[in-house]
Amino acid sequence: MIRRIMMALALAAALGAASDLGAQAADTTKKPGGVNKVARDVSKTMKKAGRDTKAEVKRTSSRAHHELTDAGNDTKRELKRVTGASSKPKGPNHKPGGVNKVARKVSAEGKKLGAKAKHGVKENAGDAHRELTRAGKQAKSTVKDSTKPNPPESR
Numbered sequence: 001m002i003r004r005i006m007m008a009l010a011l012a013a014a015l016g017a018a019s020d021l022g023a024q025a026a027d028t029t030k031k032p033g034g035v036n037k038v039a040r041d042v043s044k045t046m047k048k049a050g051r052d053t054k055a056e057v058k059r060t061s062s063r064a065h066h067e068l069t070d071a072g073n074d075t076k077r078e079l080k081r082v083t084g085a086s087s088k089p090k091g092p093n094h095k096p097g098g099v100n101k102v103a104r105k106v107s108a109e110g111k112k113l114g115a116k117a118k119h120g121v122k123e124n125a126g127d128a129h130r131e132l133t134r135a136g137k138q139a140k141s142t143v144k145d146s147t148k149p150n151p152p153e154s155r
Contacts, residue, residue: 035140035143035144035147036140038140038143039136039140042136043136046132050125050129054125057121061114061118065114068110072103072106072107076099076100076103079099079102080099083098083099
């Protein structure tokens with residue numbers, strides 16, 4: 001959803017800038033910037049939006065991690081209280097089991113799910129970046145082509 005919004009904003013900005021540049025093409029005075037300035041402005045805006053989105057996702061995931069950690073610790077304490085199972089090993093050769101073993105399995109599964117979600121977000125972000133780069137280059141090329149003077153006709 002965010003990716004589509006960002007792409008729409010970038011394309012709208014690029015197309016709006018392209019139409020502005022087309023109107024300015026008839027002007028004979030040389031103004032600094034042109035297509036490259038528009039491209040830089042669009043890029044800067046998209047980078048800021050991406051950074052803001054990334055920061056918000058990070059804050060949200062951090063909050064979720066802390067809440068899940070607290071819930072897991074509370075659950076573990078309650079299980080120990082109810083079952084009387086100890087989390088301390090019985091001897092040097094004893095492998096811990098019981099509540100700790102279950103907690104480790106739950107934690108490992110949670111980490112796997114979190115890593116898969118993170119990879120999915122990163123993959124989508126990379127796809128969006130590639131699509132926006134292509135669209136921006138294409139828009140820039142179109143504007144450049146439309147502002148070039150026509151070659152003289154041969155007889």
